[in-house]
Amino acid sequence: MLEFDDAQRQLAQGAAAPTRSTRVPLHQAPGLVLATDIAATLDLPPADNSAMDGYALRYEDYAAAGGAHRALPVQQIVYAGQAPAAQAPGQLTRLFTGSLMPAGADTVVMQEDTRVVGDGVEILAEPKPGQHVRLRGEDVSAGQPLLAAGTRLEAAHVALLASQGIAEVTVHPAVRVGILTTGDELVTPGEPRSSHQIYNSNGVMLAALVNGMGARATHVLHARDDEASLQAALRTLTDECDLVLSVGGVSVGDKDLVKPALESLGGTLALWKVRMKPGKPVAMAHVGGKPIVCLPGNPVSAYAVFTVLVTPLLRRMQGRTEIFPQVSYLTLRTPKPRHDAREEFLRVKRVVNAGSVGELQVFDRQSSGVMSSLPWATGLARIPAGVPVYDGEKVAYYDFRHWQA
Numbered sequence: 001m002l003e004f005d006d007a008q009r010q011l012a013q014g015a016a017a018p019t020r021s022t023r024v025p026l027h028q029a030p031g032l033v034l035a036t037d038i039a040a041t042l043d044l045p046p047a048d049n050s051a052m053d054g055y056a057l058r059y060e061d062y063a064a065a066g067g068a069h070r071a072l073p074v075q076q077i078v079y080a081g082q083a084p085a086a087q088a089p090g091q092l093t094r095l096f097t098g099s100l101m102p103a104g105a106d107t108v109v110m111q112e113d114t115r116v117v118g119d120g121v122e123i124l125a126e127p128k129p130g131q132h133v134r135l136r137g138e139d140v141s142a143g144q145p146l147l148a149a150g151t152r153l154e155a156a157h158v159a160l161l162a163s164q165g166i167a168e169v170t171v172h173p174a175v176r177v178g179i180l181t182t183g184d185e186l187v188t189p190g191e192p193r194s195s196h197q198i199y200n201s202n203g204v205m206l207a208a209l210v211n212g213m214g215a216r217a218t219h220v221l222h223a224r225d226d227e228a229s230l231q232a233a234l235r236t237l238t239d240e241c242d243l244v245l246s247v248g249g250v251s252v253g254d255k256d257l258v259k260p261a262l263e264s265l266g267g268t269l270a271l272w273k274v275r276m277k278p279g280k281p282v283a284m285a286h287v288g289g290k291p292i293v294c295l296p297g298n299p300v301s302a303y304a305v306f307t308v309l310v311t312p313l314l315r316r317m318q319g320r321t322e323i324f325p326q327v328s329y330l331t332l333r334t335p336k337p338r339h340d341a342r343e344e345f346l347r348v349k350r351v352v353n354a355g356s357v358g359e360l361q362v363f364d365r366q367s368s369g370v371m372s373s374l375p376w377a378t379g380l381a382r383i384p385a386g387v388p389v390y391d392g393e394k395v396a397y398y399d400f401r402h403w404q405a
């Protein structure tokens with residue numbers, strides 16, 4: 001039996017970081033991983049501009065005008081997107097959020113602090129010098145590092161890149177993942193089911209998990225529990241994908257034929273049983289240099305094993321710098337002490353009460369047959385092997401938002 005941490009480390013080393021890269025338009029980049037560092041070429045904002053609707057003022061003109069007692073004339077109106085003329089001393093410029101500051105003005109007075117009097121404008125509240133002006137380069141200055149290679153691009157990153165006028169980025173191509181479900185008892189949802197059959201949950205589940213990582217589930221195949229069927233499917237997947245996930249058929253039952261099928265394709269099994277619950281049977285093999293991870297067939301086990309064991313490998317193949325997402329330590333709320341000879345990953349929900357960082361509620365039925373716990377849970381709480389954990393103790397928490405991203 002392999003310890004969980006060793007299995008996680010070994011699996012993460014099951015493939016190399018990507019070497020290929022490709023240029024994609026910015027709108028296709030979210031989910032993909034940046035292959036190069038990117039530095040800023042533009043100051044942001046590119047010019048001084050107003051943060052408010054109001055009037056641009058040269059600060060010293062306020063005192064010269066006798067504070068609030070004398071109206072100043074308005075020289076010009078400048079809308080966002082227009083180029084202002086230089087502002088003459090003793091005058092104001094009417095402007096709006098995003099309008100460029102005219103040369104000669106240094107301060108913005110917001111509209112609410114002014115009063116129109118005849119053809120001038122009175123300033124009712126004493127301004128601070130430089131107030132409500134966004135200065136050129138105060139957000140980003142040209143030349144500074146913007147994003148590092150290995151970053152998974154999201155909406156926030158493409159927004160920042162777009163602000164630099166960047167229309168294309170160099171990314172690693174999405175990792176192509178082939179999924180193989182196995183079992184004579186399984187029927188595809190939508191097909192008629194006999195009383196001795198169950199519906200296939202793992203196919204759509206794993207495809208969704210893979211796609212949610214920014215990889216691409218290019219194939220979802222199903223094989224019957226016979227060696228020829230398994231071999232044919234595994235051959236297709238190892239030919240056409242970068243990573244293969246098989247699910248089911250890796251125990252020691254009579255119909256657990258994934259291992260011999262892999263071996264007949266020349267695969268070498270790198271690890272076998274992991275001391276974790278749910279999900280003891282997990283294996284990794286390589287065929288033609290490509291990693292194949294064999295997951296337990298039980299959907300709850302496959303979900304947990306994919307989350308904590310397979311995602312680091314997938315992140316490495318994607319070229320990401322953060323292979324192991326953060327683990328936090330939170331208080332476990334459990335009516336009974338938790339204790340198992342194996343490392344146990346409980347399906348939990350993180351609940352945040354006023355003033356607390358959050359506590360973990362345990363789903364009441366932790367049998368690996370209970371699939372209804374999956375939509376309920378927000379993550380997994382790790383109970384160390386052989387060490388009892390009591391109500392109120394802190395445990396490691398693997399949040400799905402981080403671990404399935």
Ligand code: AMP
Pocket residue numbers: 181182183185186198199200201202203247248249250251253296297298299
């Ligand atoms: P196995 O590892 O093949 O013995 O499968 C373990 C358990 O998970 C059995 O009860 C299977 O029926 C079930 N199972 C395996 N694959 C799937 C699947 N794709 N969808 C739903 N249940 C499955």
Ligand code: MG
Pocket residue numbers: 182183184248249255297
């Ligand atoms: Mg099976």
